[in-house]
Amino acid sequence: MSRCVAHIDLDAFYVSVELQRRPELRGLPVVVAGSGPRAVVTTASYEARKFGVQSATPASRARRLCPDAVFISPDFAAYRETSKRVMGIVREHVEQVEVASLDEAYLELTGMAAPRAAMRRLVAAISESTGLSASVGIGPNKLVAKVASDAEKPRGFVVLTREEACARFADARPGLVPGIGPKTAARLEAIGIRTLRALAAADPSVLAERFGARLGPELQARARFEHDGAVTEDRAVISESRETTFDTDISDPAELERILLELAEQLCGDLSRKGRRGRTIGIKIRLDDFSTHTRSRTVPEATGDLERVGPIVRDLLREFGTPRPMRLLGVRVAGLETAPTDQLALPV
DNA sequence: TCTGGGGTCCTTACGCAA
DNA sequence: TCTGTTGCGTAAGGACCC
Numbered sequence: 001m002s003r004c005v006a007h008i009d010l011d012a013f014y015v016s017v018e019l020q021r022r023p024e025l026r027g028l029p030v031v032v033a034g035s036g037p038r039a040v041v042t043t044a045s046y047e048a049r050k051f052g053v054q055s056a057t058p059a060s061r062a063r064r065l066c067p068d069a070v071f072i073s074p075d076f077a078a079y080r081e082t083s084k085r086v087m088g089i090v091r092e093h094v095e096q097v098e099v100a101s102l103d104e105a106y107l108e109l110t111g112m113a114a115p116r117a118a119m120r121r122l123v124a125a126i127s128e129s130t131g132l133s134a135s136v137g138i139g140p141n142k143l144v145a146k147v148a149s150d151a152e153k154p155r156g157f158v159v160l161t162r163e164e165a166c167a168r169f170a171d172a173r174p175g176l177v178p179g180i181g182p183k184t185a186a187r188l189e190a191i192g193i194r195t196l197r198a199l200a201a202a203d204p205s206v207l208a209e210r211f212g213a214r215l216g217p218e219l220q221a222r223a224r225f226e227h228d229g230a231v232t233e234d235r236a237v238i239s240e241s242r243e244t245t246f247d248t249d250i251s252d253p254a255e256l257e258r259i260l261l262e263l264a265e266q267l268c269g270d271l272s273r274k275g276r277r278g279r280t281i282g283i284k285i286r287l288d289d290f291s292t293h294t295r296s297r298t299v300p301e302a303t304g305d306l307e308r309v310g311p312i313v314r315d316l317l318r319e320f321g322t323p324r325p326m327r328l329l330g331v332r333v334a335g336l337e338t339a340p341t342d343q344l345a346l347p348v
Numbered sequence: 349t350c351t352g353g354g355g356t357c358c359t360t361a362c363g364c365a366a
Numbered sequence: 367t368c369t370g371t372t373g374c375g376t377a378a379g380g381a382c383c384c
Contacts, residue, residue, distance in 0.1 A: 013384095033352095034352065034353095036352090038350090038351080038352075039352065040351070040352050040353095041352095042352080042353095042384090043384095055384080056351075056352080057351095058349075058350060058351060058352095059352095060349080060350085061349070061350080061351095064349095100383090100384085101355095101383080101384050102384080103384075104384080178382085178383075179381095179382070179383090180382090181381060181382050181383085182381090182382090183380085183381060183382085184381075184382090212358095212359080214358080214359090215358085215359090235356095237355085238355090238356080239354095239355070239356085240354085240355085241353085241354065241355075242353090242354090243352085243353060243354080244352090244353085245351095245352060245353085280376085280377095282377095290350090290351070292379080292380085293378080293379085294377085294378060294379070295377085295378080296376085296377065296378080297376095297377095298375080298376060298377085328352090328353095330353090330354095
């Protein structure tokens with residue numbers, strides 16, 4: 001049986017949640033961004049996007065591009081709450097759902113009698129119950145569905161076969177498809193590949209030589225909209241981290257250590273509340289030249305305790321030293337397992 | 349005019365054991 | 367026993383996504 005997959009994506013999600021609370025802002029340029037000097041834009045309303053403000057634009061630049069925009073600090077608790085409601089509605093309509101982020105999900109529709117009508121009903125149900133609009137893409141795999149949902153935002157509804165997707169996006173830049181970011185796009189351009197058509201038709205041996213035996217074929221498959229990834233129910237979280245970018249760079253080792261331990265305290269607090277522990281403890285450092293460095297240590301016994309994590313991250317930071325002023329520090333616990341509730345139950 | 353926070357996955361290198 | 371191969375765990379960096 002041929003596959004049918006949908007991708008549903010809530011339009012300008014964070015901004016839309018804010019507009020529910022402040023409907024008087026509808027129609028105005030609205031930007032959700034942090035407040036510090038180094039904050040970036042999380043989401044911009046479509047009115048603000050007309051001024052060139054997009055996700056990841058530095059907030060300072062956004063203010064210059066669009067001085068009249070209303071700036072709102074992100075409220076992730078509210079976004080998580082609304083997301084839960086929406087995904088609940090999605091699950092009422094479809095059995096097999098992969099929640100990809102707060103605002104998007106893949107839906108396995110294979111075997112369904114009238115998938116388009118079902119998706120129309122789903123969008124209407126979300127709108128009626130939450131007031132939020134969504135865009136939908138439907139195709140023979142997750143890749144086509146994802147690109148289709150993006151093609152006519154907001155309130156898009158695009159259904160494509162694989163061949164139609166290839167034809168429609170043949171002239172688009174390779175970066176249109178997920179998995180090809182700025183770095184890969186630049187490397188493709190360096191060998192004269194500027195469109196999906198060119199990538200789809202490129203010599204496989206050249207791609208394999210440039211990008212490796214795995215990535216080369218993978219890039220070409222994506223350009224042809226070939227993809228066999230399954231719609232998988234939610235996977236377990238395997239790492240958690242806390243990090244912070246300073247308003248101004250910090251060189252004082254004592255100050256850095258204090259901040260690091262604060263981050264460790266936050267992280268360990270959250271981990272223990274969730275009953276989670278991990279074996280790999282790490283730190284992340286971003287220097288003033290924007291170079292990023294990580295250091296980690298794997299311990300025999302999974303832990304989420306500050307008494308164990310604190311000294312390890314402190315030692316990792318001391319070993320790294322302070323070769324230059326730092327702009328960011330982070331703490332991470334990876335290799336997470338679910339902590340046994342009963343220590344005595346451990347096998348001998 | 350500089351570049352957030354929280355994640356996942358991949359690649360490469362290296363030491364060690366079978 | 368020596369050597370080479372393979373596989374695994376670990377570490378570090380990097381690309382990418384929302």
